[in-house]
Amino acid sequence: MENAKKTINLFMKNKYSPNELKAELYKAGVAAMEEGWTFMDASFQLGGKARDDGMDGEEVEQTLRRAFSAQKRSSERPEEKPAPAAQNAAPSAEGFPAQPQTTAPPQTVAMPIINPLSAGMISMEQMLAMGLDTQSLELLQNFKIDPEALSIPWPAADWRKDLAKLLEATFDPDETIAFKVSNTPESSEELVSNIIGQDDSIKKIMKSLDSPEGALLCINAVKGGEDSSDESWHYRYVVVDNPKMSLAKQLAYYKALNLPCAALVNTGANSVQAWVKIFANDEEEYNERVDFLFKTLDSQGFKVDPSNRNAHMMVRMPGVLRGGKQQYLIGLEQGAKNFKEWQEWVEYSLDGKPLIELASDTEEAPKKDQTIVENMLRAGEFFLFTAPPKSGKSLALMDLGLSICYGEDWFGNATSSSDVLFINFELTKSVFLNRLYLLGAKRNLNASTPKFGFLNLRGTALSPIETAQLIAKRIQGAKRLENHDYRVVVIDPISAVLHNPKSTRLNGAPHQILMQMIDTIIALTGCAVVSSCNLDEYPYLESRADSVIKLLPVEGSLNLYQINGNFREFPKTLARECSWIYPRFLV
Numbered sequence: 020m021e022n023a024k025k026t027i028n029l030f031m032k033n034k035y036s037p038n039e040l041k042a043e044l045y046k047a048g049v050a051a052m053e054e055g056w057t058f059m060d061a062s063f064q065l066g067g068k069a070r071d072d073g074m075d076g077e078e079v080e081q082t083l084r085r086a087f088s089a090q091k092r093s094s095e096r097p098e099e100k101p102a103p104a105a106q107n108a109a110p111s112a113e114g115f116p117a118q119p120q121t122t123a124p125p126q127t128v129a130m131p132i133i134n135p136l137s138a139g140m141i142s143m144e145q146m147l148a149m150g151l152d153t154q155s156l157e158l159l160q161n162f163k164i165d166p167e168a169l170s171i172p173w174p175a176a177d178w179r180k181d182l183a184k185l186l187e188a189t190f191d192p193d194e195t196i197a198f199k200v201s202n203t204p205e206s207s208e209e210l211v212s213n214i215i216g217q218d219d220s221i222k223k224i225m226k227s228l229d230s231p232e233g234a235l236l237c238i239n240a241v242k243g244g245e246d247s248s249d250e251s252w253h254y255r256y257v258v259v260d261n262p263k264m265s266l267a268k269q270l271a272y273y274k275a276l277n278l279p280c281a282a283l284v285n286t287g288a289n290s291v292q293a294w295v296k297i298f299a300n301d302e303e304e305y306n307e308r309v310d311f312l313f314k315t316l317d318s319q320g321f322k323v324d325p326s327n328r329n330a331h332m333m334v335r336m337p338g339v340l341r342g343g344k345q346q347y348l349i350g351l352e353q354g355a356k357n358f359k360e361w362q363e364w365v366e367y368s369l370d371g372k373p374l375i376e377l378a379s380d381t382e383e384a385p386k387k388d389q390t391i392v393e394n395m396l397r398a399g400e401f402f403l404f405t406a407p408p409k410s411g412k413s414l415a416l417m418d419l420g421l422s423i424c425y426g427e428d429w430f431g432n433a434t435s436s437s438d439v440l441f442i443n444f445e446l447t448k449s450v451f452l453n454r455l456y457l458l459g460a461k462r463n464l465n466a467s468t469p470k471f472g473f474l475n476l477r478g479t480a481l482s483p484i485e486t487a488q489l490i491a492k493r494i495q496g497a498k499r500l501e502n503h504d505y506r507v508v509v510i511d512p513i514s515a516v517l518h519n520p521k522s523t524r525l526n527g528a529p530h531q532i533l534m535q536m537i538d539t540i541i542a543l544t545g546c547a548v549v550s551s552c553n554l555d556e557y558p559y560l561e562s563r564a565d566s567v568i569k570l571l572p573v574e575g576s577l578n579l580y581q582i583n584g585n586f587r588e589f590p591k592t593l594a595r596e597c598s599w600i601y602p603r604f605l606v
Contacts, residue, residue, distance in 0.1 A: 026050035031065075040072055045085065048087060051065060052086060058087050066079045178337070179338050180338065182221070185351075189256070191252075195240060196211060197237040198235065198336055229339050236335070238331070254301065258334045261321055269291045272321050278361065280354050285337075285347050285348075286346055287340070296357055389437075391547050393434070397547065398545060399546070401537050401548050404419075405552055405568070405569045406570035407572055411602070413446070415604055418458055419549065424436065424471050438504055438505045439505065440497075440505040442509065442511065443474065444477055457602055458602055472497065486516055487537075505546060508544070508549070509550070513550040533560060537550075566584070578598055580599065
């Protein structure tokens with residue numbers, strides 16, 4: 020992390036020639052991603068510096084997108100160059116003068132309607148980039164979310180009109196709203212019709228609200244319309260956000276939880292504010308619904324500040340600059356249509372189980388995953404190798420890894436050539452490499468192959484889920500940056516994951532904790548996971564594994580074993596014999 024900060028600081032301080040600038044911007048972009056910056060932050064700060072130094076705006080965006088390894092959207096709008104930030108007093112009510120009745124209504128540009136739950140599955144790269152914890156990871160795995168829906172879109176070309184678009188969609192024209200510049204004591208009030216009735220003049224008015232701290236708007240109307248018979252307009256919306264989460268992660272929660280959002284607003288800082296539709300008739304119903312909303316969010320790992328429940332909460336006003344960054348509308352109308360519909364959805368859908376999929380969703384059976392070991396293992400499956408203690412299990416797994424790297428037979432079965440990542444929890448690096456080179460020499464295979472990667476995690480204090488996320492992150496990073504496509508992960512030994520302080524504090528059966536780690540690696544990477552344990556050490560893992568090879572010692576023979584194979588997707592193998600001749604099992 021220290022090197023990443025240094026790279027960013029050097030880029031911001033130094034001047035570069037036109038030939039150097041692109042390469043240095045890319046390095047700074049990669050460093051910013053490592054530091055946890057959002058793409059938007061990098062674009063404003065690093066991109067702004069590059070543009071000031073003479074780099075073309077489109078080339079800046081392409082370079083940063085490549086650095087962040089994000090998919091390029093089909094259509095992107097150039098951002099409006101931010102005006103210099105200045106502290107301004109809140110404009111008076113005359114700031115939004117009413118238009119004459121003869122004035123034609125402005126031509127409004129509709130905000131995108133965001134579909135409640137799209138049919139795609141979230142991409143692995145995005146899940147990893149968000150740094151999801153266990154709870155949110157499980158939530159997102161269970162719901163179908165279009166990866167593009169997690170991208171924070173750029174402001175619209177006419178983003179200065181976002182306030183008018185928001186008010187037109189969420190308030191009645193004869194209602195009154197309150198607004199102010201942040202950090203100023205007094206707010207101003209204005210009829211909604213006076214604001215949505217503006218045309219191009221609204222741009223100047225919105226610019227007058229630019230400030231280092233941005234501008235705020237009351238989440239609900241402060242006065243009802245002429246025809247209002249009660250005070251339900253007081254209790255129409257509540258704001259939800261969590262600035263401690265990344266922008267994309269907040270958006271992922273809103274979509275996965277199907278929140279009935281009237282609008283989503285980028286705060287110009289580190290948050291996406293969701294205007295959740297409450298539509299209560301009175302204060303009592305408002306409090307009941309907000310309690311249900313906040314408890315549901317909290318149960319799923321999304322913490323909301325209790326102060327947000329205030330029906331008169333001041334929230335971020337779109338259409339202004341906050342310290343040079345845009346506060347703007349991300350979209351309108353997401354999720355359930357209303358609060359009652361959402362409550363029903365929570366009751367029937369939000370129980371931690373995947374949504375029901377229909378056989379009619381696919382017209383024909385999909386192609387099966389790549390076969391890694393013939394008649395034994397496919398990509399995305401869990402393979403468990405069991406044998407007596409100190410019988411050579413680690414060497415057998417290394418032998419399997421080398422076989423897959425070169426597409427050579429293993430235990431008499433053909434393999435498909437693929438990159439292999441070996442997770443070493445037991446041996447020192449020197450002992451591990453010496454064993455690998457010994458195996459290579461015995462088989463006339465070059466152990467120094469780039470297709471065999473390894474991580475030495477001996478002594479690393481990570482929980483099983485943190486281990487799974489680290490492995491997945493390394494695999495995705497190797498694919499993006501080093502042109503490696505790991506299809507097999509070998510963990511040796513599986514029991515070592517439990518032998519550290521973080522794991523010993525976990526509640527739950529050890530075998531279930533290990534299986535959750537394995538399932539997470541498979542879900543995040545699509546790789547086959549291979550591991551070993553002693554005979555009958557983890558019966559639960561044996562029952563859950565897709566493929567199990569069991570080596571049983573032959574009575575009366577020191578180095579002779581019987582091989583038994585049990586597979587979910589392949590026929591059982593007939594019992595065979597093999598010999599242990601150091602450092603290999605030979606069929």
